[in-house]
């Protein structure tokens with residue numbers, strides 16, 4: 001065993017669980033989890049209760065060589081209109097395993113999620129102690145004292161420790177409501193010391209630029225505004241696909257000083273032209289490396305109805321792919337996520353064939369991103 005990875009493997013074994021277990025369940029929904037784990041670890045491991053050991057063995061054997069890894073964050077505690085994105089990691093993984101031409105990356109597993117928690121900073125001492133005792137029962141209170149308990153805090157610890165031990169390992173995260181992108185992007189940027197070479201590309205129907213929502217500064221509607229302090233300049237954030245906003249584009253751009261491309265503009269301009277414009281903007285800033293955060297509601301609701309806030313007038317999969325492929329050809333994609341897939345949600349008046357339509361769209365978007373990250 002590679003002993004330099006021992007501390008990281010310990011963090012992962014404490015903070016994560018096997019793929020599909022991020023939604024904590026004793027009974028309800030078990031069959032979906034079992035179907036995924038049977039595909040990943042085999043029927044014998046499942047029947048003999050050896051999934052956890054098989055998962056840990058796989059991490060130990062493959063972590064040092066992997067160039068890209070999948071991480072699930074099955075938390076929708078940061079959502080607020082219609083929950084259900086907690087099932088995104090399980091369903092999208094199953095769809096990706098079924099898609100024949102999907103590149104397969106090492107699966108780190110899921111963040112352990114207490115579904116009532118968001119971030120440790122919102123918790124009092126008693127709750128922190130009680131949740132540490134629940135998540136880390138074999139450790140003394142002293143030994144568990146610095147371990148995180150809420151999903152965003154656990155994700156931040158995992159992303160940080162992965163980055164420290166394996167700086168070349170690129171993470172592809174599956175959410176989760178959009179708040180789960182915050183710890184991933186923040187860690188990704190911190191590792192690059194807010195250098196001017198790193199930019200965040202945010203695909204979404206919504207700006208997610210509120211500074212707080214009902215007093216909460218880390219949630220699906222605010223996470224992007226909280227990223228600004230970590231960017232080299234506001235220009236290092238590019239938002240694409242925006243259309244459902246209480247304010248005009250000019251309001252957001254003048255408030256924050258970044259660039260937005262609304263979906264209407266992309267449609268008029270054409271995706272190829274739009275991609276060229278975005279790439280030119282990034283080249284001018286000296287950007288070399290990008291993180292793509294893709295909220296599935298960037299797509300038109302006919303292509304992604306299984307999500308909390310579907311919107312019409314959105315991008316097509318092909319338009320998105322043209323832009324993603326152009327970006328990946330000209331810049332190093334070193335982190336990415338796809339969030340807000342809520343497979344149990346069926347918005348009224350949206351596509352009939354759900355969640356299959358949304359999952360097929362998400363697979364098509366994930367494919368080039370995983371390829372670009374070396375999966």
Ligand SMILES: [Mn+2]
Nearest residue numbers: 178204208295
């Ligand atoms: Mn979003």
